[in-house]
Amino acid sequence: MMAGLAIVWSQRDLVLSGFYNTVLLTLACLAISLPLGVLGAVFLLEAPNRLRRICAAFVDLLRCVPFLLLAYVVYYGLPELGLRFEAWGAGLITLVIYNTAYLIEIFRSAGMVLPREELEAARAFGLTTPLIYRRIVLPQIALSAAPVVGNQVIVMIKDSALLMIITVQELTFAANFLSTNYFTPFAPFAVAMLLYWSLCLIVELVVGRLIRLRRSRHG
């Protein structure tokens, strides 16, 4: 086991680059899917009925499909339609599509529970719909949905590990690579698990901060 750790240490650049890819994929996905999720939720809350139902069904369907299957569709399936991506790009696209579906649902249900009176009061003061969303709805959703979004971020980090199967060189890919090439499975996977763990603990820490911020603001 010590020998295994020594190998992981000697190959730390590989592990770190895998870790870096995991973090980068997560952050890039968040940067794209958070705004998309908000837009999607607003759309689902405001769109005309029929269109809304079609979109809701699509979002629900996406949430029934395993992440890996979606990754296969993007990486192996879309070329059939003439859309071809590198593994990394396909991985990011999969992460974004999959997460946006969940985030839309999260933001939509957070928006549903806002008190009606508050919105009516805003309208009574002559605020336009975009302004109401920007000034009243979104700031509240951002705080109240924080714990659920945090959970979703953790799910996303873990989903990204599946991208190793379509050869994205993220953390689990690196661990597996070390394990098969140096015949020492324990240390690489243990280190990978610890790194995932610390990522999750960081997310939980941030969420904890946000919850405290919300308490201090809204009681």
Add this chain to the structure above:
Amino acid sequence: MTLAAFLTLITGALTTAALSFSGIAMGVPLGLVLALVRWLRVPLLSAVVAVYVSLVRATPIVTFALFIFFVLPSFGIELAPVPAAILTLTLNTAAFNCEIWRGALEIFPRDQIEAARAHGMTTPLLFRRIILPQLWRSSIGPLTSEMTILLKGTPAVAVIGVVEITRAASRIGAETYRPLPPFLTAAVIYTLLIVVIVAGQRLVERRIARLYGYAV
């Protein structure tokens, strides 16, 4: 897609269903045992369970599957892919179920527990006769969600060579050079499986509500 391909997918679906079912059948009770260890604050063991749950909840199933499949042999335990997959799924879902059971235990009405103690019940009797019958009813929603999450997590075990729906679909796609039809069929099968689970939950919940009049 040919009939043979479709049959391959159905076989994969059965594998997925069997893997998920085994994981659930063992992971739900195991999660309860872990939750009890924490609820009863068993010295030392309780801390071990807390760390285990936190670590496993943070570990991707695919990483965990690789860990179990490749590491156990160095402890002298050789597992074929399917048992290794079932072990992975069980240990994974048990960690999540532990938190579900524990949450339900923590909010179990204190006054009912006190009434039981005042009527001379010991802890095992209290648990068996008063808490457990209500606990599973109030946990059924979150437990079902976890079941669907587990079902959607099963493709991860493809990495250790188990052929379930997703793996079967990608094989068919590779052989026919037309991957989209098998993938879409697979998506439909997953959706059906999840619909079945959720319908089962609704059914049980409705029965409970009709009988005992409390919403779960």
Add this chain to the structure above:
Amino acid sequence: MDDQTLPAVSASRICKQFNGIEILRDVSLEVQTSETVCVIGPSGSGKSTFLRCLNWLEVPDSGAVRIGGRPFGVVPLSGGGTRPMSKTELAAARTRISMVFQHFALWPHLTVLGNVVEAPIHVLKRPRAEALEEGRRLLDRVGLGHKADVFPHTLSGGQKQRVAISRALAMRPEVLLFDEPTSALDPEMVGEVLAVIRDLAAEGMTMIVVTHEMGFAREAADRIVFIDGGQIIEVGEPEAFFERPATERARRFIARYMK
């Protein structure tokens, strides 16, 4: 000493702290067999804590409890001194003293009859048929025989509390404790519950009743115990206590409640 003369309940010098705050200070009380004692006092004065110390739902910091002359919660050692009861011993001891709670604390997954026979069958190991028969009789007695097979959520508060009383009686306890049995009830349901307790008093059940119903206490109790600030301030016959309280604190408390 003759068994007949032993008090049914004897609490001596009970002390209890929560988080370093003294809630009960040297509380001593003896209750004779067939006696009904009503405990009154301002809220937060420690009435519930005292009651819960009697069946070890709270473990007193010091002091002793005896039920029917036998030590409760501890086991005397042959060399003198005591050791705490094991969990099993404590559970067995608790079957001799039963309790009715403010918020009923019925078990919602069991029918009304199921609630009543649960402990007799599974704790006391009475034959099922016998327990069921007695359960139905007890429910009849509180006027709820026709509700035996429904679930508690369909009952009114007053009915729930009457079921809880049947459940406690089904243990055939030596002593019955009530912690504000009518405080959670709508006013129109208070009477039906008090009537049941009054009947029990008339039949010679040994009871300690924490209550804010002064009228009931005055007419049903053999003795009134007034607790304030974690101490027993005054004990007396109802008539004397309510008409001529000996202490200023009791006088002020009564004046406030009688208005």
